[in-house]
Amino acid sequence: MSERINPDLQKERDAATFDVEELSVLLHNGAHELEKKRKLEELVRNDPDYKSLPFDFLSREAQYEEGVRRSTIAVAKKDQLGSLIENHGDLITYNTHVGRGKAGPFNLHTGMFIPTLVKQGSPEQVAKWLPLSENYQIVGTYAQTEMGHGTFLRGLETTAHYDPHTQEFVLNSPTTTSIKWWPGALGKTSTHAVVLAQLYTLGKCHGIHAFVVQLRSLEDHKSLPGIMVGDIGPKFGYGANDNGFLKLSNHRIPRENMLMKYSKVAPDGSYSKPPKSTLTYGTMTFVRAMIVRGSAQAIAQGATIAIRYSAVRRQSEMRPGEPEPQVLSYPTQQYKLFPLLCAAYAFHFVQVKMIEAYSEVTELVNKGDFSRTQELHALSSGLKAYTSAISNTGLEVCRTSCGGHGYSCASGFPALYTNFTPSVTYEGENTVLLLQCARYLVKCTRDLRSGAKLPGSVAYLSCGCDPSSIGKDFTNVKTLDSLYKQRALGLIRFASGKVDASMDGGMDLVGALNESSVHLVRAAVAHSHYFVVRNFFEKLSKLTSTSQLLMEVLHQLSLFYALDGVAQHSGEFLEDGLLSGEDVKQIRQLTVEMLPKIRVNAVALVDAFEFGDDVLGSVLGRYDGNVYENLFKWAQDSPLNKTDVSVWFVMWGKMGCSNV
Ligand SMILES: CCC/C=C/C(=O)SCCNC(=O)CCNC(=O)[C@H](O)C(C)(C)COP(=O)([O-])OP(=O)([O-])OC[C@H]1O[C@@H](n2cnc3c(N)ncnc32)[C@H](O)[C@@H]1OP(=O)([O-])[O-]
Numbered sequence: 001m002s003e004r005i006n007p008d009l010q011k012e013r014d015a016a017t018f019d020v021e022e023l024s025v026l027l028h029n030g031a032h033e034l035e036k037k038r039k040l041e042e043l044v045r046n047d048p049d050y051k052s053l054p055f056d057f058l059s060r061e062a063q064y065e066e067g068v069r070r071s072t073i074a075v076a077k078k079d080q081l082g083s084l085i086e087n088h089g090d091l092i093t094y095n096t097h098v099g100r101g102k103a104g105p106f107n108l109h110t111g112m113f114i115p116t117l118v119k120q121g122s123p124e125q126v127a128k129w130l131p132l133s134e135n136y137q138i139v140g141t142y143a144q145t146e147m148g149h150g151t152f153l154r155g156l157e158t159t160a161h162y163d164p165h166t167q168e169f170v171l172n173s174p175t176t177t178s179i180k181w182w183p184g185a186l187g188k189t190s191t192h193a194v195v196l197a198q199l200y201t202l203g204k205c206h207g208i209h210a211f212v213v214q215l216r217s218l219e220d221h222k223s224l225p226g227i228m229v230g231d232i233g234p235k236f237g238y239g240a241n242d243n244g245f246l247k248l249s250n251h252r253i254p255r256e257n258m259l260m261k262y263s264k265v266a267p268d269g270s271y272s273k274p275p276k277s278t279l280t281y282g283t284m285t286f287v288r289a290m291i292v293r294g295s296a297q298a299i300a301q302g303a304t305i306a307i308r309y310s311a312v313r314r315q316s317e318m319r320p321g322e323p324e325p326q327v328l329s330y331p332t333q334q335y336k337l338f339p340l341l342c343a344a345y346a347f348h349f350v351q352v353k354m355i356e357a358y359s360e361v362t363e364l365v366n367k368g369d370f371s372r373t374q375e376l377h378a379l380s381s382g383l384k385a386y387t388s389a390i391s392n393t394g395l396e397v398c399r400t401s402c403g404g405h406g407y408s409c410a411s412g413f414p415a416l417y418t419n420f421t422p423s424v425t426y427e428g429e430n431t432v433l434l435l436q437c438a439r440y441l442v443k444c445t446r447d448l449r450s451g452a453k454l455p456g457s458v459a460y461l462s463c464g465c466d467p468s469s470i471g472k473d474f475t476n477v478k479t480l481d482s483l484y485k486q487r488a489l490g491l492i493r494f495a496s497g498k499v500d501a502s503m504d505g506g507m508d509l510v511g512a513l514n515e516s517s518v519h520l521v522r523a524a525v526a527h528s529h530y531f532v533v534r535n536f537f538e539k540l541s542k543l544t545s546t547s548q549l550l551m552e553v554l555h556q557l558s559l560f561y562a563l564d565g566v567a568q569h570s571g572e573f574l575e576d577g578l579l580s581g582e583d584v585k586q587i588r589q590l591t592v593e594m595l596p597k598i599r600v601n602a603v604a605l606v607d608a609f610e611f612g613d614d615v616l617g618s619v620l621g622r623y624d625g626n627v628y629e630n631l632f633k634w635a636q637d638s639p640l641n642k643t644d645v646s647v648w649f650v651m652w653g654k655m656g657c658s659n660v
C-alpha cells in the first residue's frame with residue numbers, strides 16, 4: 001500500500017493559515033502532555049500484541065474476548081510504561097488506544113468503581129480496597145440501575161438489612177424489577193461491585209447507600225452463593241462490554257463493606273446521617289463531567305472523519321468537462337460540517353472548564369464545605385445533556401455527509417455512533433438532567449428575590465432583561481454574548497413565571513415544575529448553550545501567548561459557532577424580540593460568508609486533534625487520505641470472502657436445485 005499522502009489532502013494541509021503543531025499543543029495542555037500522548041500511542045501502534053482484525057469483523061463474543069485480551073495485556077504491561085504514566089489521564093490515554101476507543105471491560109473499574117471507593121470510602125476502607133483495585137487483584141463495577149428503575153433513585157428496590165447479631169448486611173433483590181440491570185462489566189468480568197441499596201437498620205429505612213459486594217471467587221472466578229450474575233445479551237453497540245444483571249438472595253457482607261465516609265452504621269446498628277443526603281450521588285456528578293469530555297471527543301472524531309473524507313472525495317462535474325470538485329468545496333457540505341467542527345472546539349474548551357469546576361468543588365467538599373455542590377450538579381447536568389445531545393445528532397450528520405461509504409463499518413461511524421449514543425441515556429437521561437438543571441435555575445431566580453448573591457455560572461441571572469441594549473454588529477463578541485444572555489434570561493424567567501403562577505394557583509412545587517417541564521427544558525438548554533458560548537469567548541480572551549495567526553482562526557470558529565447557534569435557534573431570539581426577521585437573515589448570510597474562511601483551515605483544524613488512525617478506526621478518515629485502495633483492502637478481510645464459493649451455492653445444491 002502506498003505511503004504517500006493523498007494529494008488533495010496534502011493540498012488542504014499546505015493551504016492552512018496557521019501552525020497545526022501550535023494548536024495541537026494548546027489542545028493537549030502543553031508540549032509535554034502532547035509528547036507523552038504521542039509516545040503512548042506509538043507504543044500501542046507498534047506492539048504486535050495489540051494487532052487484531054477490526055472489531056467490526058468479530059462476533060459479539062469475540063469482541064468481548066478481544067476486549068478482555070487487550071485490557072489484560074494492558075494491565076500486564078502497565079509497569080513497563082514508566083515515566084509515560086504520570087497521572088490517571090495518561091492511563092486513560094493508553095487504555096483508549098489499547099481498546100481502540102471502544103468501551104472495554106475494565107472501563108467501569110477505573111471510571112466508577114475506584115472513584116466511588118475514593119470518594120465515599122472511609123480512610124480505612126480506601127486503604128483496604130484501593131491498592132487491590134489499582135493492582136487489578138479485584139475488578140469492580142458500579143451497580144445502581146435496576147430493571148424497573150434507572151432514573152428514580154429513591155425508587156430503587158434492592159435492600160440491605162443490617163443484622164447486629166452477626167454485624168453483617170443481608171442483601172436482597174426482592175422483586176424481578178429490583179434485579180440490577182445494565183452495569184458495565186457486571187456480567188462476566190467483575191469480581192466486585194459497588195451496589196446501591198436501600199439501607200435498613202433497627203427497623204428503619206435510611207434511603208440508598210453504597211456497599212462493596214464481592215460477586216465472584218478470587219480463586220476460580222465462580223459466582224458466590226446468593227449471587228446470580230450474568231450478561232444481559234446483545235445491545236445496540238458496546239459489543240466488547242458485558243453489561244450485566246445481578247440478583248441478590250440473602251447475600252451477607254460484613255458491616256465494614258458499607259462505604260462509610262459520610263453515613264455510618266455502628267456495630268449496634270445505630271445510624272449516623274451524612275452531612276448532605278446527595279453525597280451518595282457524587283460519583284454520578286464526576287462521570288457527568290467526564291461525559292462532557294467524551295462528547296467533545298466524539299464530535300471531534302466525527303468531524304475528523306467527515307472533513308478528511310470530504311477533501312478526498314470528488315463528485316459531480318459542475319459543468320461538463322470540468323474536473324469534479326472535492327465535496328468539501330460545496331457550500332452545502334460545509335454548512336453541514338463546519339458547525340460541528342466549531343462545536344468540537346467549543347466543547348473542547350467547555351470540558352476543560354467543567355473538569356476544573358469539578359476539581360474546585362471537590363476540594364471544597366473534602367474540606368467539609370458543601371456550599372457549591374448544587375451549582376456543580378446543575379452545571380454538570382446541563383452541560384452533560386447539552387453537549388451529548390449535539391454530538392449524538394452531529395455524528396449522524398457526519399455519517400450521512402459521507403454518502404454511501406458512510407454506511408459501511410469501514411467509515412468508523414457505526415462503531416463511533418453506537419459507542420457514543422448511550423451517553424444521552426446513561427449517567428442521567430438527558431431530559432431528566434435538563435430538568436434538574438432547570439430546577440436549580442428556578443431556585444436561583446427565587447433566591448434573587450430575597451437578595452441572595454448567586455455563584456459564578458448563574459450570576460448573570462441578576463441582569464436586567466433589556467433587548468434594546470443589544471447592538472447590531474453581529475460580528476462583535478459583546479453583541480453575541482448579550483444575545484445569548486438575553487435569550488437564556490428570557491426563557492428562564494418565562495419558565496419560572498409559569499411555575500410561580502401554578503403555585504399561586506395552589507399547586508405544590510413538584511406539580512408546578514412538572515406542569516412547566518417543557519418550558520423548563522428549553523430554559524436549561526438556553527442556559528447551557530450560553531455557558532458554552534461565553535466560555536469559548538472567555539477562553540480565547542485569556543490566550544496571551546498564542547500567535548496572531550492562530551488567534552484569528554480560533555476567533556473565526558467562536559464567531560461561527562455563536563452565529564450559527566443563533567440561526568439554528570432563531571425562533572427563540574425572535575420570540576422575545578431580541579432580533580428582527582431582517583437581523584436573522586443578516587446573521588444567516590454572515591455564516592454563509594464565513595464558510596470559505598473556515599474551509600481553508602478545515603483539514604488542519606481536525607488534524608490538530610491528533611486522533612490516531614487506530615482510534616478513529618475509519619478508512620474514510622485515514623490521516624494519509626488513501627481511501628479507495630484501503631477500502632478495497634478492508635473488504636478483503638470480510639469473513640464472507642474467506643471462500644470463493646458461498647454457502648448459498650452448497651444449500652442450493654442440497655435442496656436439489658441447480659442453475660446449470
Ligand atoms: C461510562 C458510564 C457508564 C454508565 C454508568 C451509569 O449510568 S451509572 C447510573 C447513573 N444513574 C443516574 O444518573 C440516575 C439519574 N437519577 C438521579 O441522579 C436522581 O434520581 C435525580 C437527580 C434525577 C433525582 O434525585 P432525587 O429524587 O433524590 O432528587 P430531587 O429531584 O428530589 O432533588 C433533591 C435535591 O437533590 C439535589 N441533587 C440531585 N442530584 C444531585 C447531585 N448529583 N449533586 C448534588 N445535588 C443533587 C437536587 O438539586 C435537589 O436539590 P433541592 O432542589 O432540593 O435543593
Ligand SMILES: Cc1cc2nc3c(=O)[nH]c(=O)nc-3n(C[C@H](O)[C@H](O)[C@H](O)COP(=O)(O)OP(=O)(O)OC[C@H]3O[C@@H](n4cnc5c(N)ncnc54)[C@H](O)[C@@H]3O)c2cc1C
Binds near residue numbers: 144148183243
Ligand atoms: C450502555 C449503558 C451502560 C450503562 N451502564 C450503567 C452502569 O454501569 N451502572 C448503572 O448503574 N447503570 C448503567 N446504565 C443504566 C443507565 O444509567 C440508565 O439506563 C439511565 O440512568 C436512564 O434510566 P432509565 O433506563 O430508567 O430511563 P427512564 O427513566 O425509564 O427513561 C425513559 C423515558 O422517561 C423519561 N423520564 C423518566 N423520568 C422522568 C421525569 N422525572 N420527568 C420527565 N421525563 C422522565 C425520560 O426522559 C425517557 O424519555 C447503563 C445504561 C446503558 C444504556
